[in-house]
Amino acid sequence: MPLLPASDVVALVVTTVLAVVVGTALFRSSHRRGTPWRACRGRWVRTVVTGASTLTVLLIAVPAAQAGDRPAEESVAAADPAVVPDDEPWASTGEPVLPPVDPGAPAARTAFPGTEVPPTTEPALPAIEDATAPGDASTSGSAAVPTTTVWGMGDSLFLQCGDSLGVGTRSLGMVGWWGGTTQDMRNRMSSPAGSWPYLTESSHAEELADFRRADSWVIGLGSNDMRLLTVAQYRANVDWFMQQSAGRPVAWFNLHNGNLVDATAQFNAVLRDAAGRWPNLTVLDWDAFVTAHPSLLHADRLHLADNAHGCEQGRFSLIRAALGAGPTVGQPVELSTEDPIAVGYDTSSGAAGSLGGITGPTTCGLRDGGCLRSFANGQVLWSPRTGAHAVTGAVWGRWASTFGETGPLGYPIAEATCALRNGGCSQEFTTGSVVWSEASGARTILGPIRAAWLAAGGQDGALGYPTTSDTCSLSGNGCFQFFEGGSVYWSVASGAHITRGAIYDRWAVQGWERGVLGYPTSDESCGLRRAGCYQTFQGGLVHWSPASGAHVTRGAIYDRWAVQGWERGVLGYPTSDESCGLRGAGCYQTFQGGLVHWSPASGAHVTRGAIYDRWAAQGWESGLLGYPTSDEGCGLRGAGCYQTFQGGVVHWSPASGAHVTWGAIYATWAAQGWEAGRLGYPVTDEYRVTGGIAQRFQGGTLTYANGRVR
Secondary structure, three states: OOOOOHHHHHHHHHHHHHHHHHHHHHHHOOOOOOOOEEEEOOEEEEOOOEOOEOOOOOOOOOOOOOOOOOOHHHHHHHHOOOOOOOOOOEOOOOOEOOOOOOOOOHHHOEEOOOOOOOHHHOOOOOOOOOOOOOOOOOEEEOOOOOOOOEEEEEOHHHHHHOOOOOOHHHEEEEEEOOOOOHHHHHHHHHOOOOOOOOOOOOOHHHHHHHHHHOOEEEEEOOOOHHHHOOHHHHHHHHHHHHHHHOOOOEEEEOOOOOOOHHHHHHHHHHHHHHHHHOOOEEEEOHHHHHHHOHHHEOOOOOOEOOHHHHHHHHHHHHHHHHHOOOOOOOOOEEEEOOOHHHHHOOOOOHHHOOOOOEOOOOEEOOHHHOEEEEEOOEEEEEEOOOEEEEEEHHHHHHHHHOOHHHOOOOOEOOOOEOOOHHHOEEEEEOOEEEEEEOOOEEEEEEHHHHHHHHHOOHHHOOOOOEOOOOEEEEHHHEEEEEEOOEEEEEEOOOEEEEEOHHHHHHHHHOOHHHOOOOOEOOOOEEEEHHHEEEEEEOOEEEEEEOOOEEEEEOHHHHHHHHHOOHHHOOOOOEOOOOEEEEHHHEEEEEEOOEEEEEEOOOEEEEEOHHHHHHHHHOOHHHOOOOOEOOOOEEEEHHHEEEEEEOOEEEEEEOOOEEEEEOHHHHHHHHHOOHHHOOOOOEOOOOEEEOOEEEEEEOOEEEEEEOOEEO
């Protein structure tokens, strides 16, 4: 190694001592999210920022190049093709030049020195196309304005690149999830409700606080809108976000979906139009960038296959170009040269261990500054927040199928736990779990659905193992997941609740969450009279008993049943669902002890027993009596009862039976004291006589003729 001039040695010593003192203090007060480890020129580093500059502490002297040494530029590319140093050369167009992909490097991630294996153990990736092609980190809209804090909102592409947003400690973080739409995010940022899936911050309250206090926003929403929303809905939601920004800079990624070319053009036109109307909106041209570099994409033609280039040289470069480099972009501080996986995970058992033999090097440049190493039976992953943990077997397969650490699960945070019921296994990840059993296979379980499942006893409870992974994008921004013993449904408005058995079946007949009942708002509750159970929903209830089966009650009919004491009252359990389409827009429902009829004009009332039978003989609501206008009233003379209807009254007693009275004969009888007068109860309905109509009572007969009753 050639000797440095004396003046340079003195300068280096003084600079190093000062930088160590200041850098150590800064490191101890690093950002609350931590400063991620990453590889830079073959060393393990953290970036520490102060004001408008960054201190670089060089703990190891860098030798001058010798004849025959690898050129410095080549060394950088070989050691870390994913990292672009601050002095990276620029193309004549002013756009960043993408470093070439090393054909022997896995997924353009950085191999830690000394851990390499022959390149044939992992598939080679094609080189990225000419970096000077159109679409390299270009933007449209407002000029770049440096801002201080940045907050992100997006979908799965955001998750793939992590919450640093490419701006280091300026990032307040992000909220994003697979399948999210602009409407979903609008609902989420408008609601104080605490229960939300896919939390990337500590709580929804923190999400809302960051949403409100950030100096600028980065938004990556719209890919799922093309499948689930209309262009008009997307436009309205874009305008809503811009209104909420209150003039703060907003950088919004346009869309690229190789499977929906026409829709992509329509939705991107919405963003271009919005940029013309909102001066604080900058459109980040992701579509042009990916069109110029198609090898960055997964086979689905939407998600990233090459995170290193797709995130750092693509999405992050676009963000920095729009929002400015700002005060926190600088040089890394060298803190360690150790392989974090070798330090954090014991692989000393070699090929005989559960992981099997090593099949790949320790590679870095992953989301959130993470690293991985591949083995025959799985992988070990490390990140600054989670430490090093292995993922193997069927759990590994399920996790990998959801895009690994860039997917909704994130990094593993613990080792897998096996020897569960029926030989099952479970492993915890940043935002959820993968649970496996031989019968159900490996399934992901996330957010409030996972919380409800755990509260019910997990795989040992009534639900058992999950038999599907969660499915979202239901009406009302909901999600559901099936288990061995039932289902869990969640929405923002209703929370997460279990449905199962006969109550679930009845709800399904009604159309699940799309039907009149909406989402469940409670779990099933049992212990009712005669071994019954019930469950509440947004639009009503379902009650079940062994004798009656499961049936829906809702609205005014439910309210009338509740007044009667629910299943404990005279009506007992419902024996049918509500049936409508009656005369006058009426509805009815049968119960074990009677019926409830409702119409807009009459309200809801119970009919039962002999009075119901007499009303039915008259033609129910289509007869002369019409709908009931009261419930049955009892306690009359001789243990009698009565009920009023739109067209008359039905009286009953044990001695007389049930009979209808109405019109002039009823008025005359009432004037004489009804059943308490000399006539007593009616013993017949009205009948025709010569010249008129008559009705017999216990104490005599009333006849109507020539407009008079006698």
